[in-house]
Amino acid sequence: xxxxxxxxxxxxxxxxxxxxxxxxxxxxxxxxxxxxxxxxxxxxxxxxxxxxxxxxxxxxxxxxxxxxxxxxxxxxxxxxxxxxxxxxxxxxxxxxxxxxxxxxxxxxxxxxxxxxxxx
Amino acid sequence: xxxxxxxxxxxxxxxxxxxxxxxxxxxxxxxxxxxxxxxxxxxxxxxxxxxxxxxxxxxxxxxxxxxxxxxxxxxxxxxxxxxxxxxxxxxxxxxxxxxxxxxxxxxxxx
Numbered sequence: 001x002x003x004x005x006x007x008x009x010x011x012x013x014x015x016x017x018x019x020x021x022x023x024x025x026x027x028x029x030x031x032x033x034x035x036x037x038x039x040x041x042x043x044x045x046x047x048x049x050x051x052x053x054x055x056x057x058x059x060x061x062x063x064x065x066x067x068x069x070x071x072x073x074x075x076x077x078x079x080x081x082x083x084x085x086x087x088x089x090x091x092x093x094x095x096x097x098x099x100x101x102x103x104x105x106x107x108x109x110x111x112x113x114x115x116x117x118x119x
Numbered sequence: 120x121x122x123x124x125x126x127x128x129x130x131x132x133x134x135x136x137x138x139x140x141x142x143x144x145x146x147x148x149x150x151x152x153x154x155x156x157x158x159x160x161x162x163x164x165x166x167x168x169x170x171x172x173x174x175x176x177x178x179x180x181x182x183x184x185x186x187x188x189x190x191x192x193x194x195x196x197x198x199x200x201x202x203x204x205x206x207x208x209x210x211x212x213x214x215x216x217x218x219x220x221x222x223x224x225x226x227x228x229x
Binding site: 047050095103106111 | 153176212
């Protein structure tokens, strides 16, 4: 089993860049897909994209294509979600989730990272 | 990719059974047996309660069960308990090789 630990809460200004992370431990990260999920205040869950740790195969949901970058660093068992220019509308809780390659359910979740973008 | 459609709210009395529906298309729910369900309590991360339409992960109460017919999947909670009060989301793999969540259902125990 893998445990996912996310980086802490962030407060940023519009236009700033940001990279948040999701570190795995307890199992070989290379057999997992890691996904990023956005939850805006009081709203539902939205998939942003997923990445296969073994080969960095990355897939974005249409709404997030070009808006964020998802990456993985096998050497430190860490997946990342990155913005080049934040907007106030990016204010949300962001969760990373893990699924074993070949399975379709996301049984492992990080604790969430709250990103607040405000001038 | 549009979100799967769930009722906004479902309620029931303790001990009753409730069912939450999740309607998609032949490109997601109807095309794959890759529907999963997640429970989310306020301020907490989601928790997997049903995988692959009908499978219950280890440690999840037997009161949770899943099914699917055509483009609609369902989650049934039997013997409703106060601790079941939470938001529930369905999730499906899609023909675009990505996933999509449902709109979410708030379950209230009366």
